[in-house]
Amino acid sequence: xxxxxxxxxxxxxxxxxxxxxxxxxxxxxxxxxxxxxxxxxxxxxxxxxxxxxxxxxxxxxxxxxxxxxxxxxxxxxxxxxxxxxxxxxxxxxxxxxxxxxxxxxxxxxxxxxxxxxxxxxxxxxxxxxxxxxxxxxxxxxxxxxxxxxxxxxxxxxxxxxxxxxxxxxxxxxxxxxxxxxxxxxxxxxxxxxxxxxxxxxxxxxxxxxxxxxxxxxxxxxxxxxxxxxxxxxxxxxxxxxxxxxxxxxxxxxxxxxxxxxxxxxxxxxxxxxxxxxxxxxxxxxxxxxxxxxxxxxxxxxxxxxxxxxxxxxxxxxxxxxxxxxxxxxxxxxxxxxxxxxxxxxxxxxxxxxxxxxxxxxxxxxxxxxxxxxxxxxxxxxxxxxxxxxxxxxxxxxxxxxxxxxxxxxxxxxxxxxxxxxxxxxxxxxxxxxxxxxxxxxxxxxxx
Amino acid sequence: xxxxxxxxxxxxxxxxxxxxxxxxxxxxxxxxxxxxxxxxxxxxxxxxxxxxxxxxxxxxxxxxxxxxxxxxxxxxxxxxxxxxxxxxxxxxxxxxxxxxxxxxxxxxxxxxxxxxxxxxxxxxxxxxxxxxxxxxxxxxxxxxxxxxxxxxxxxxxxxxxxxxxxxxxxxxxxxxxxxxxxxxxxxxxxxxxxxxxxxxxxxxxxxxxxxxxxxxxxxxxxxxxxxxxxxxxxxxxxxxxxxxxxxxxxxxxxxxxxxxxxxxxxxxxxxxxxxxxxxxxxxxxxxxxxxxxxxxxxxxxxxxxxxxxxxxxxxxxxxxxxxxxxxxxxxxxxxxxxxxxxxxxxxxxxxxxxxxxxxxxxxxxxxxxxxxxxxxxxxxxxxxxxxxxxxxxxxxxxxxxxxxxxxxxxxxxxxxxxxxxxxxxxxxxxxxxxxxxxxxxxxxxxx
Numbered sequence: 001x002x003x004x005x006x007x008x009x010x011x012x013x014x015x016x017x018x019x020x021x022x023x024x025x026x027x028x029x030x031x032x033x034x035x036x037x038x039x040x041x042x043x044x045x046x047x048x049x050x051x052x053x054x055x056x057x058x059x060x061x062x063x064x065x066x067x068x069x070x071x072x073x074x075x076x077x078x079x080x081x082x083x084x085x086x087x088x089x090x091x092x093x094x095x096x097x098x099x100x101x102x103x104x105x106x107x108x109x110x111x112x113x114x115x116x117x118x119x120x121x122x123x124x125x126x127x128x129x130x131x132x133x134x135x136x137x138x139x140x141x142x143x144x145x146x147x148x149x150x151x152x153x154x155x156x157x158x159x160x161x162x163x164x165x166x167x168x169x170x171x172x173x174x175x176x177x178x179x180x181x182x183x184x185x186x187x188x189x190x191x192x193x194x195x196x197x198x199x200x201x202x203x204x205x206x207x208x209x210x211x212x213x214x215x216x217x218x219x220x221x222x223x224x225x226x227x228x229x230x231x232x233x234x235x236x237x238x239x240x241x242x243x244x245x246x247x248x249x250x251x252x253x254x255x256x257x258x259x260x261x262x263x264x265x266x267x268x269x270x271x272x273x274x275x276x277x278x279x280x281x282x283x284x285x286x287x288x289x290x291x292x293x294x295x296x297x298x299x300x301x302x303x304x305x306x307x308x309x310x311x312x313x314x315x316x317x318x319x320x321x322x323x324x325x326x327x328x329x330x331x332x333x334x335x336x337x338x339x340x341x342x343x344x345x346x347x348x349x350x351x352x353x354x355x356x357x358x359x360x361x362x363x364x365x366x367x368x369x370x371x372x373x374x375x376x377x378x379x380x381x382x383x384x385x386x387x388x389x390x391x392x393x394x395x396x397x398x399x400x401x402x403x404x405x406x407x408x409x410x411x412x413x414x415x416x417x418x419x420x421x422x423x424x425x426x427x428x429x430x431x432x433x434x435x436x437x438x439x440x441x442x443x444x445x446x447x
Numbered sequence: 448x449x450x451x452x453x454x455x456x457x458x459x460x461x462x463x464x465x466x467x468x469x470x471x472x473x474x475x476x477x478x479x480x481x482x483x484x485x486x487x488x489x490x491x492x493x494x495x496x497x498x499x500x501x502x503x504x505x506x507x508x509x510x511x512x513x514x515x516x517x518x519x520x521x522x523x524x525x526x527x528x529x530x531x532x533x534x535x536x537x538x539x540x541x542x543x544x545x546x547x548x549x550x551x552x553x554x555x556x557x558x559x560x561x562x563x564x565x566x567x568x569x570x571x572x573x574x575x576x577x578x579x580x581x582x583x584x585x586x587x588x589x590x591x592x593x594x595x596x597x598x599x600x601x602x603x604x605x606x607x608x609x610x611x612x613x614x615x616x617x618x619x620x621x622x623x624x625x626x627x628x629x630x631x632x633x634x635x636x637x638x639x640x641x642x643x644x645x646x647x648x649x650x651x652x653x654x655x656x657x658x659x660x661x662x663x664x665x666x667x668x669x670x671x672x673x674x675x676x677x678x679x680x681x682x683x684x685x686x687x688x689x690x691x692x693x694x695x696x697x698x699x700x701x702x703x704x705x706x707x708x709x710x711x712x713x714x715x716x717x718x719x720x721x722x723x724x725x726x727x728x729x730x731x732x733x734x735x736x737x738x739x740x741x742x743x744x745x746x747x748x749x750x751x752x753x754x755x756x757x758x759x760x761x762x763x764x765x766x767x768x769x770x771x772x773x774x775x776x777x778x779x780x781x782x783x784x785x786x787x788x789x790x791x792x793x794x795x796x797x798x799x800x801x802x803x804x805x806x807x808x809x810x811x812x813x814x815x816x817x818x819x820x821x822x823x824x825x826x827x828x829x830x831x832x833x834x835x836x837x838x839x840x841x842x843x844x845x846x847x848x849x850x851x852x853x854x855x856x857x858x859x860x861x862x863x864x865x866x867x868x869x870x871x872x873x874x875x876x877x878x879x880x881x882x883x884x885x886x887x888x889x890x891x892x893x894x
Binding site: 028029031032035036037038039040041042043047048049050051052053058061071073074078079081083084087088091092093094095096097098099100101102103106109110113121122123124127128129130131134135137138159160161162164169170171172174286287291292293294295302305306308309310311312313314315316317318321323324 | 475476479486487488489490495497505508518525528530531538540541543547548550556557560568569577578581584607611618619739742749752755756757759760761762765770771
C-alpha cells in the first residue's frame with residue numbers, strides 16, 4: 001500500500017513543496033490549485049508553465065525549450081500545420097453532430113475502416129478513448145451475456161465510472177469490483193520463464209474460469225496491445241495469438257485498446273494488434289487520433305453493434321463531428337505522407353540500440369524494450385536481482401526536465417521510463433536524449 | 448411499448464424508406480449506413496446532406512438553406528468567427544493536457560467559476576457533458592455513501608454506461624437499474640394541480656424513502672434544470688427550491704445538469720438553476736460550452752472534490768486542453784459582447800407570444816412554454832382532453848424541414864416541439880418560423 005502510494009507520486013508534483021519554488025512559479029501553481037484543487041494533476045517537482053509547442057519541441061513561459069518524449073497525443077508533431085489548417089477550415093464551415101449526412105464524416109469513416117482487417121467494418125465515433133472503452137464494455141456484455149472482464153494488473157483504460165472499474169492503476173488500494181479479474185502483464189524481464197503467449201493465455205484462462213464459476217460470466221479480455229501502464233511489453237510479436245484463440249473458445253470477446261499503441265506508434269503497422277497477427281472483436285481508439293482534437297472511436301463487426309443498438313439508444317453529440325473527422329483525416333494523411341510509421345520503426349530501433357549501448361556502462365538500466373517509438377527503459381538497483389529503482393526513475397525524470405527533456409514513468413513499480421515522442425522524432429533528437437540519459441545516470445549513480 | 452417505439456422514431460430517419468429517395472440522397476444514406484450501421488442516427492424521413500453553416504443558417508449540398516431552431520451546441524451561432532479564430536490560434540500554438548501549467552486554461556477556469564455562486568468554486572474539465580455527469584454521479588456517491596439517484600421519467604443525461612443508467616429515455620422498454628428511481632417531470636400542463644414545487648418535492652421524497660428502505664441509500668437528485676427531454680418545463684421560476692431543500696435535509700446532493708439550459712439559453716442568467724433561486728452542490732456542463740469544440744465540465748465545492756480525489760485518480764487527457772479553454776473563453780466573450788442572454792430573453796418571449804397567438808386558430812397547439820430560447824410547443828389532438836398528437840408533431844417537423852426550417856421533438860409522447868435556435872436568433876427569424884408553423888398547421892389540420 002505504502003509502496004503503491006509512493007509510485008503514484010513519482011512523476012507528480014508534490015503540493016507540500018510549493019514554498020520552495022520561485023515566486024512566479026509558486027503563483028502559477030497556487031492559481032491552478034485555487035480553481036482545480038485536488039483534481040489537479042501536475043507533472044514534476046517543479047511544474048512547467050507551458051506556452052507553445054511545435055513538432056517535437058515544447059516551449060515554456062520563459063522561452064526555454066523542451067524535447068518532448070512524453071506526449072503521445074500530438075503524435076504527428078505538436079501544432080502540425082496540416083492538422084491545424086484542417087481544423088480551422090472545417091470549424092469555419094460546419095461543426096455539427098452526425099444526425100445530418102456529411103461527406104467529411106463519411107470519408108473519414110471509410111478511410112479509417114479501410115485500415116482494419118475486413119471483419120472490422122463498422123464504426124462508432126466518440127470524443128475520447130474513455131468513451132470508446134466505456135462503449136466497448138457494453139457491446140461485449142450485450143454480445144456475450146457475460147458481465148465479467150479480464151484486464152492486466154496495472155492496466156489503465158480510461159476515466160468513466162465503468163472504465164475506471166477495469167483500470168486497476170486508477171484505483172490504488174481499492175478492492176477490485178466483483179466483475180473484474182486481473183492477470184499479470186505478459187512480460188519476460190522479471191519472469192523469463194516458458195513461452196510467454198502460452199503463459200499469458202493460461203493466466204487469462206484461470207481468470208475466465210473464476211468469472212464463470214462465480215456466476216458473473218465472461219464478457220471479454222480488454223488489453224492495451226502494448227501494455228503501456230503495465231510497463232510496455234511488445235515482444236515477442238505474436239504473443240497475443242494464444243490468448244485471443246482462448247478468449248474465443250471461451251465465448252468471450254477480445255477488445256484491443258489501441259488508444260496508446262494505435263496510429264503507427266509501434267512502427268510496424270497502424271495498429272498494435274497487427275504485430276501479434278490477431279483480429280480483435282472490438283478495437284478502441286483515442287489519444288493521437290486527432291493530434292489533440294478530442295476524438296475517439298470503436299471499430300467492430302456489424303453484428304455486435306446491432307445487438308447493442310437494439311437495447312440502447314446511443315448517441316454522441318460531439319462524436320465524429322465534421323471538425324473531428326477533418327482532423328482525423330489530416331492525421332492519416334500526415335502519417336502516410338511523412339512516412340511516420342517507417343520513421344517510428346527506424347528511429348525507435350535507433351533509440352533502443354542507443355539506450356542498450358549506454359546500458360553497458362550503467363547497471364541501473366535493467367531492460368530496454370518496446371516497439372517503434374513506444375519504448376520502456378526499466379531502471380533497477382541491481383541488474384541481477386532486478387530490484388526496481390523508482391527513486392532512480394524519479395531523479396532521472398526530474399533531472400532530464402531540468403535539461404529540457406520531457407519523459408514519464410510507467411509500470412507497477414513506477415521504475416520504467418515511458419518513452420513516446422511525437423512520431424517525427426529524428427536521429428538528432430534521439431542522440432540528444434541518449435546522451436542526456438547517459439550524463440544524468442552518471443550524476444545520479446557515480447561509479 | 449409499441450407507443451414508446453413510435454415516439455422514438457418520430458423525428459428519425461426510417462431505414463425502410465431508402466428506396467423512395469432520389470438517387471444522390473439514397474447513395475449518401477447507404478454510404479453512411481455502410482460505415483456506421485445500426486449505430487447511425489439520422490434526422491428526418493429524408494436526411495439532409497449538410498455542408499456548411501453560419502449564424503442561424505445551415506446549407507445543404509445543393510445550396511438550400513435551413514433556419515436552425517434545433518441545434519443548441521453552436522449556441523453563439525454556427526461557425527462564429529471569434530470562436531473559430533480562437534481555436535485556430537490556440538491549436539497552432541499549444542494543444543496539450545493540463546499536467547503542465549498554462550495561462551489560457553487557468554484564465555478560463557477563473558472566468559467560468561466567477562459565474563457561479565461563491566460556494567461552487569472548483570472545477571474539473573472534461574470533453575463532454577456525458578463525462579461530466581459520469582463524474583458527478585461518482586462525486587455524489589463518495590460524498591454521501593449512498594448509491595441511489597432520483598431522475599425524472601424521460602430524463603436524458605448522457606451516453607456513458609453509468610449515465611445511461613440514469614437516462615430512462617435512452618433505455619426504452621428496459622427495466623430501471625436497481626439504484627435508480629424515477630419521478631414524474633414537474634409540469635403544470637397535464638397535471639395543473641396544487642403547488643408545483645411542493646408536488647415535485649413530494650414525489651422526490653417518496654423516491655428517496657424507497658432508496659433508503661431498499662438499503663441502496665440516497666446519493667442525489669440529478670435534473671436538467673429545464674427538463675428538456677421530459678418536454679421542457681421552466682415555470683414557475685423557483686419551483687425547484689422546495690426539492691433542493693428536501694434533498695439536503697435527506698443528506699443527498701442536488702446535481703444541476705446544465706448541459707442543455709446552461710450558457711445563457713434560458714434568457715434569465717447564464718445558468719438554468721439561477722431562475723429557481725437554488726444553489727446546486729454539483730453543476731455539470733457540456734454542449735454549448737465550446738460552441739462545438741468538445742468540452743464539458745463539473746463545478747462543485749472543494750470538499751466534495753477532495754473526497755472523490757482521495758479515492759480515484761481521475762485525469763482527462765483532452766479535458767480542458769488549451770484549445771478547449773480558448774474556445775470556451777471566446778464563447779463567454781461572445782455571450783457578453785453580443786448581449787446573447789438578453790437577446791434570448793427578448794426573442795424567446797417574442798417567439799412564445801407569436802406561437803400562442805397562432806394557437807388561437809390552431810386547437811392543435813396545446814401549450815407553449817419555456818424560458819428564453821428554450822421553448823416547448825406541445826401538440827395535441829384535443830385541447831381539452833390534451834390528447835398527445837405525436838403524428839402532428841412528426842408531420843410538422845418534416846414539413847418544416849422541406850420549407851427550410853430545422854426543429855426537433857421531445858417529451859414522453861414525442862409531441863412537443865423542442866425549439867432551441869442559436870442565441871443570435873432575430874425577430875425576423877422568429878417571424879419566418881411562426882408564419883411557417885401557422886401555414887403548415889393549416890395544411891395538416893384544415894379547419
